[in-house]
Amino acid sequence: MKSFELKDTTKETLAGYGFLMPNFIGFIIFTSLPVLASLALSFMKVDLISLPKVFAFIGFENFRQLVTDPYFWKYCWNTVVLMGAIPFSIAGSLILALALNQKIKGVVFFRTIYFLPSICSGVAIYVLWRLIYNSDFGVLNTLILKLGTLLHLPLKGPNWLTDEAWAKPALMIMNVWQSVGGYNMILYLAALQGVPRDLYEAAEIDGANNWQKFWAVTWPQISPTTFFIATMSIIGGFQAGFDPAYIMTGGGPNGATTTIIYYIYNNAFQWQQMGYAAAISWFLFLVIFVITLIKWKVFGKLVHYY
Amino acid sequence: MDTTLDVKKLARDERRKKRFEKIGLYLFASVGAFTMIAPFLWMVATSLKTAGEVFSYQKPWWYDWIPTSFVWQNYVKAWKVVPFARFYLNSIFVVVLTTLGQVTTSAFAAYAFARLRFPGRDKIFFAYLATMMIPGAVTMIPVFILLQWLGWIDSYKAVILPGIFTAYGTFMLRQFFLTLPKDLEDAAKIDGCSYFGIFWRILLPLSKPALATLTTFTFMGSWMNFMWPLVVLNSHEKFTLPVGLAYFQSVHNTDWTLLMAGSLMMILPILLLFVFNQRYFVEGIKLSGIKG
Numbered sequence: 140m141k142s143f144e145l146k147d148t149t150k151e152t153l154a155g156y157g158f159l160m161p162n163f164i165g166f167i168i169f170t171s172l173p174v175l176a177s178l179a180l181s182f183m184k185v186d187l188i189s190l191p192k193v194f195a196f197i198g199f200e201n202f203r204q205l206v207t208d209p210y211f212w213k214y215c216w217n218t219v220v221l222m223g224a225i226p227f228s229i230a231g232s233l234i235l236a237l238a239l240n241q242k243i244k245g246v247v248f249f250r251t252i253y254f255l256p257s258i259c260s261g262v263a264i265y266v267l268w269r270l271i272y273n274s275d276f277g278v279l280n281t282l283i284l285k286l287g288t289l290l291h292l293p294l295k296g297p298n299w300l301t302d303e304a305w306a307k308p309a310l311m312i313m314n315v316w317q318s319v320g321g322y323n324m325i326l327y328l329a330a331l332q333g334v335p336r337d338l339y340e341a342a343e344i345d346g347a348n349n350w351q352k353f354w355a356v357t358w359p360q361i362s363p364t365t366f367f368i369a370t371m372s373i374i375g376g377f378q379a380g381f382d383p384a385y386i387m388t389g390g391g392p393n394g395a396t397t398t399i400i401y402y403i404y405n406n407a408f409q410w411q412q413m414g415y416a417a418a419i420s421w422f423l424f425l426v427i428f429v430i431t432l433i434k435w436k437v438f439g440k441l442v443h444y445y
Numbered sequence: 446m447d448t449t450l451d452v453k454k455l456a457r458d459e460r461r462k463k464r465f466e467k468i469g470l471y472l473f474a475s476v477g478a479f480t481m482i483a484p485f486l487w488m489v490a491t492s493l494k495t496a497g498e499v500f501s502y503q504k505p506w507w508y509d510w511i512p513t514s515f516v517w518q519n520y521v522k523a524w525k526v527v528p529f530a531r532f533y534l535n536s537i538f539v540v541v542l543t544t545l546g547q548v549t550t551s552a553f554a555a556y557a558f559a560r561l562r563f564p565g566r567d568k569i570f571f572a573y574l575a576t577m578m579i580p581g582a583v584t585m586i587p588v589f590i591l592l593q594w595l596g597w598i599d600s601y602k603a604v605i606l607p608g609i610f611t612a613y614g615t616f617m618l619r620q621f622f623l624t625l626p627k628d629l630e631d632a633a634k635i636d637g638c639s640y641f642g643i644f645w646r647i648l649l650p651l652s653k654p655a656l657a658t659l660t661t662f663t664f665m666g667s668w669m670n671f672m673w674p675l676v677v678l679n680s681h682e683k684f685t686l687p688v689g690l691a692y693f694q695s696v697h698n699t700d701w702t703l704l705m706a707g708s709l710m711m712i713l714p715i716l717l718l719f720v721f722n723q724r725y726f727v728e729g730i731k732l733s734g735i736k737g
Binding site: 148150151152154155156157158159161162163164165166168169170171172173174176177180185187235238239241243247249251252253254255256258259260261262263264266267268269270271276278316320322325326329374377378381382385386400403404407408413416417419420421423424427428431 | 467470471473474477478480481482484485487488491499549550551553554556557558561562563564566569572573576578579580581582583584585586587588589590591593606607609610612615640641644665668669671672675676686687688690691694701704705707708709711712715716719720723726727730731
């Protein structure tokens, strides 16, 4: 016989804390405290190079600098312009999903192929696209040149990655290629399969053609998915752009492909402006917070729609 | 005026229209597939060319991209020019530990959140949820300072540890655990099974699909992760593959055949993982889409 027995609720409490503990400690050390620390840092001047290290409180100086820093606003603008790829990507995902949702053979085959670019996205793919965009012997400009000879026109491809006007479109085209057949297409495919069949049958009885069926039935039915994809893409878009720009353009030419996150990286880890970088990251957080709030509000309504 | 309906003709027209639509659909799907796969084919082709062949387009355009002689030697050379084998091992080490750590701690925490009652549980869970929307850039700088203070910069620890404790994995598994029926657990509890026993012998075996999904996603994300290892690693012999490849590119800027060989070797494990685990990818995406 045990002389001492814990109450069941106490046991459960202990077990709960026990199971939570490993993750929770890491969560405190690597997420919660750093968030607070980051807020503190955004009001400081930080210098880790000099000895002793400098952590000096400077009030709103970083935020004042942020408001008046022309580079910061330029890079914000870059980030927004690069997000111009999002509508194309979403439309493409929907079109591909609509195609795969027809009764065609080899759906798994096509889906696999479409998915490849997004699965492999990363440094390797950016190195590949640097070669594709090479102005002298990249496959893109070679094709443009050959098309020119075929049509007897003096066609010549641009210097994709070194021309300030073309660097952003180049990254956007690559981005669409990368994302169009990926996560969003799968989400759309799942949404399309969830549209009740009798709605289409009713539309057919009313004599609707495919185009009308799409706009009257499909589009409203999948609108929550579209909204979800759009907000997630925008949230992702604000934080995007470091990896491809670092590999393909180094943020150039003339800062044309530097995004907010790239500027944070440069400030924090290249120029030792960690306080300023923290302030920028909080600006980014604020933007994302606002979008998330809008998302919750609208999504709540859309879900009630069902 | 002919008012008789030629039913046969109508049916034939309808069939013909359907067939045209079908052909158009396949054509469209195939063009899409070609667009997606062409860059990869070109990558493979370039990796097998001689260095000179990359720059010249002499042959007719339609077989121009096929290498004249297949230079398998490029792959051997890529391994020798930079310590690619080392990068590979580093990546495997980092990715396996990150994945193992994340799946384990997430599953533990998810069990606590989904099944056990203890004071403060919902508040803590809310804190987890709230941090999911905080951009990684916010925590990156303080974590770097912390690691530097600990003297851990330029170590594998610095790459692995911050990647283990994600709120996302916990959240995903919790949502999955909540969908499982409780009857089995209640029965086990009456039979005197411990909490760990319930977790280990009942919950985990039932959650294999969710665990596989989280494992696949974590593995992939960690394998491709570039920015954080770039920030915390300095010495070449500790580089993971993405950082190593970026370094390779900065040193051998125009060795395109070798760069393509290296890139291909980097994405190969992901391709294999995807081809064999495709259903977990699809499931995982649907799960993440539901959360709203």
